[in-house]
Amino acid sequence: MNRLAGKTALITGASSGIGRAIAKKFQAEGATLLLMDITEAVVEGGEPTHRILNVPFFQGDVSKEADVEEAVRQAALPTGRLDIVVNDAAIRSAKKLTDTSLEEWNRVMEVNVTGVFLMCRAAVRRMLTQEIRNEARGRIVNISSQHGMISSPEDFSYGVSKSAVVYITRQIASDYGRDSIICNAVAPGKILTGKTGRAIEPRFIDYSHARTPLPRLGRSEDVASAALFLASDEATFITGENLMVDGGWMAN
Amino acid sequence: MRLKDRVAIVVGAGQSPGEGMGNGRATALTFAREGAKVLCVDHNLESAKETVEMIGVNQGTAVAFKADVTRGDDLKAMVDEAHARWGRVDILHNNVGVSLSGGDAELLDITEEAFDRCTAINLKSCIFAAKHVIPIMREQQSGVIINISSMAVITTYPYVAYKATKAAMVSFTEQLAYQNAQYGIRANVILPGLMNTPMAVDTRARTFKKSRAEVEAERDSKVPLRKKMGTGWDVANAALFLASDEASFITGVTLPVDGGASVRRG
Ligand SMILES: NC(=O)c1ccc[n+]([C@@H]2O[C@H](COP(=O)([O-])OP(=O)(O)OC[C@H]3O[C@@H](n4cnc5c(N)ncnc54)[C@H](O)[C@@H]3O)[C@@H](O)[C@H]2O)c1
Ligand SMILES: NC(=O)c1ccc[n+]([C@@H]2O[C@H](COP(=O)([O-])OP(=O)(O)OC[C@H]3O[C@@H](n4cnc5c(N)ncnc54)[C@H](O)[C@@H]3O)[C@@H](O)[C@H]2O)c1
Numbered sequence: 001m002n003r004l005a006g007k008t009a010l011i012t013g014a015s016s017g018i019g020r021a022i023a024k025k026f027q028a029e030g031a032t033l034l035l036m037d038i039t040e041a042v043v044e045g046g047e048p049t050h051r052i053l054n055v056p057f058f059q060g061d062v063s064k065e066a067d068v069e070e071a072v073r074q075a076a077l078p079t080g081r082l083d084i085v086v087n088d089a090a091i092r093s094a095k096k097l098t099d100t101s102l103e104e105w106n107r108v109m110e111v112n113v114t115g116v117f118l119m120c121r122a123a124v125r126r127m128l129t130q131e132i133r134n135e136a137r138g139r140i141v142n143i144s145s146q147h148g149m150i151s152s153p154e155d156f157s158y159g160v161s162k163s164a165v166v167y168i169t170r171q172i173a174s175d176y177g178r179d180s181i182i183c184n185a186v187a188p189g190k191i192l193t194g195k196t197g198r199a200i201e202p203r204f205i206d207y208s209h210a211r212t213p214l215p216r217l218g219r220s221e222d223v224a225s226a227a228l229f230l231a232s233d234e235a236t237f238i239t240g241e242n243l244m245v246d247g248g249w250m251a252n
Numbered sequence: 253m254r255l256k257d258r259v260a261i262v263v264g265a266g267q268s269p270g271e272g273m274g275n276g277r278a279t280a281l282t283f284a285r286e287g288a289k290v291l292c293v294d295h296n297l298e299s300a301k302e303t304v305e306m307i308g309v310n311q312g313t314a315v316a317f318k319a320d321v322t323r324g325d326d327l328k329a330m331v332d333e334a335h336a337r338w339g340r341v342d343i344l345h346n347n348v349g350v351s352l353s354g355g356d357a358e359l360l361d362i363t364e365e366a367f368d369r370c371t372a373i374n375l376k377s378c379i380f381a382a383k384h385v386i387p388i389m390r391e392q393q394s395g396v397i398i399n400i401s402s403m404a405v406i407t408t409y410p411y412v413a414y415k416a417t418k419a420a421m422v423s424f425t426e427q428l429a430y431q432n433a434q435y436g437i438r439a440n441v442i443l444p445g446l447m448n449t450p451m452a453v454d455t456r457a458r459t460f461k462k463s464r465a466e467v468e469a470e471r472d473s474k475v476p477l478r479k480k481m482g483t484g485w486d487v488a489n490a491a492l493f494l495a496s497d498e499a500s501f502i503t504g505v506t507l508p509v510d511g512g513a514s515v516r517r518g
Contacts, residue, residue: 135478170515177476177512189501213433218501225498234489237445237482240515244505248433251426251504 003232005030008082010075012036012062012119013089014050016043017193018143021220022086022227027053029228034075036060036067037089044194062089062115072122081130084231085123087116088143090161094198097156105157112161116142116168124172124181132180134233141227142169142185146246149187153207166242173240182239184230189246191218213248253287254496259338261330263321263381264348264400265292266299270454271464275400275444276347277303278484279491284312286492288343291334295320321348321377322369331384343495344385345398346378351414353455362412370413375420382428382439390435396495397437399425400487403445403510422506429504438503440494445510446471448481477511 009026013019014035020042023035033055040048040057050057058074060067076082090112093104120140127138145152145162152159165185172183190208198204208217226245229235244250260283267274276294284290284307292307292314294300300316307314317333319326334341350356350373355366378399389395401421402414409415421441428439446452448468457467472480490509493499508514 173512174476174516178479180478182477213430214438214501214503215434215436216501222501226502229493229498234493236489237477237486237509237511238490238507239477239512241508243502243507245501247501248429248438248504251429 002030007084008032008079009084010034011086015040018220018223019088020049021224023049025224025228032078036071063110065118068118068122072126082126084139086141087119092155092158094155096154100156108157108161113164116165120172127181135236136182137180139231140183141230144185144187144242146187146189146249170240177239185242186223186226187242187244188223189218189249193220211249213252255283256287258288258342259334259340260288260343261291261334262345263293265303266294266296268451270450272450273484274449274451275484275487278488282488282492284314289338290314291317293317293319293330322372324380327381328384335388341385341388343396346381347400348377349374351411352459356411356413358410359412367413371417374417389437393436395437397439398491398494399441401441401443403443403508403513406514426504433503440505442490443508444487445513446475446481449484475511476516482511
């Protein structure tokens with residue numbers, strides 16, 4: 001398949017989980033990739049993503065301006081263009097409001113909000129210098145969450161940060177639509193990435209099943225397919241949207 | 253091929269008179285290109301046949317079927333036809349919708365007849381089409397329903413019946429999604445924005461006695477993305493994604509295909 005043939009993509013948080021699935025799918029569809037992550041270690045286990053796919057890896061922190069600038073520069077080296085950025089990197093704090101320290105709050109905001117800001121800024125600056133190709137100068141896909149629209153169970157700062165991602169998406173779409181920059185988000189519901197620990201504690205799984213109308217919970221590939229759709233030329237008149245991939249949770 | 257051997261019913265698969273490609277026709281062509289067998293339904297059988305011919309040229313499989321969506325019996329016959337012919341129904345795509353051409357108007361001008369007509373064409377149609385197809389999909393434990401509403405739901409729009417019926421389609425689709433998720437059935441709704449289709453552009457040119465170019469320019473200027481309307485293909489691509497297995501965890505969503513119009517209201 002070649003729905004991203006000729007396109008160059010930078011994916012953050014690409015070592016694990018959903019980001020890893022996006023990297024695999026984008027490569028299968030013909031994209032030239034640069035993967036960025038703070039570590040090559042795979043949260044759910046396995047060979048590093050960049051090794052499996054045999055693509056370049058940039059080890060860096062999305063909350064650091066210099067790292068983000070350098071990642072964007074490197075991503076565009078092979079083809080002279082950056083067509084797609086996927087902002088997937090994020091952290092959770094797993095604390096209620098009253099248990100959240102200022103340091104914890106700041107770190108979640110740094111990675112989940114400042115990281116997305118820095119990457120979008122660097123990417124849009126770069127994209128504005130590029131020619132329009134297939135009706136777009138460049139595309140951004142942010143991974144938001146249903147959390148931030150509905151409350152995130154016992155994870156205050158994470159929910160707040162994710163609602164900011166939805167807003168960032170709308171504002172960029174609106175401000176740069178005229179320049180043919182397309183910016184959308186994908187909002188996953190409960191996705192089983194293979195991660196263990198809190199993510200699959202029975203009480204959270206039961207809660208998710210009870211609220212997900214479809215009989216199964218999500219897979220990383222479900223989110224990757226939605227990211228692919230929004231990154232491809234098929235989604236050329238869609239911008240500013242936050243596409244839910246949640247098994248019907250939000251319609252319920 | 254992303255819809256290989258799927259059976260699809262596209263309701264409103266013909267096209268209003270005018271230049272270019274409508275949403276329904278583009279969707280029927282796209283589904284067929286991706287391997288689906290398509291029942292092209294329209295009350296204008298000639299127009300549905302044109303769509304079928306275009307599909308045939310590309311070696312796709314399609315059959316035209318005449319139905320008036322305001323008649324429950326026709327909708328039942330349409331579903332029965334697809335089922336009898338191909339043994340299943342995987343996709344129901346409800347594209348029929350009218351505003352000005354159904355006599356829609358602002359509140360002080362709207363007549364009861366026009367309101368009832370628009371409601372029957374826009375809303376009753378998708379509800380009763382779903383009523384007839386859902387038993388088959390439940391039996392199959394799979395199926396996808398896509399309803400075509402409009403960006404008019406979330407932005408300003410002057411005429412009463414269109415706004416109200418298209419908004420009701422969103423609520424109905426959500427209900428369809430959560431009531432049928434346990435059977436593996438998905439239902440989603442697309443909100444097309446300002447599209448360069450015969451239905452939107454040529455109808456307005458005729459109604460307001462303007463040239464096509466004038467209507468195009470006015471509509472283009474209102475779109476944030478590139479200052480240019482979308483096309484029937486944009487809606488068709490979104491429908492293809494939602495109809496395919498790639499969207500198998502997506503149900504109950506409202507997907508605008510509107511060039512960013514809904515993030516910048518007014
Ligand atoms: N899994 C779910 O159920 C779910 C639900 C809703 C939203 N999401 C969102 O999807 C995205 C991915 O989630 P996941 O479950 O795959 O997470 P994950 O924890 O498995 O993977 C996140 C990746 O981001 C990387 N990362 C973290 N901090 C970074 C930093 N400062 N710089 C660069 N990379 C960094 C991690 O190393 C990791 O590889 C996140 O944005 C998350 O908020 C996930
Ligand atoms: N074009 C736009 O800008 C725009 C914007 C928002 C929403 N939409 C929606 O898109 C849909 C239609 O788009 P299109 O471009 O395919 O329009 P279209 O008018 O070209 O096609 C609709 C088809 O429905 C058929 N039809 C009308 N009444 C019928 C009836 N009673 N029974 C059976 N068939 C009937 C018509 O004959 C026509 O072939 C509508 O639901 C419309 O509200 C369009």
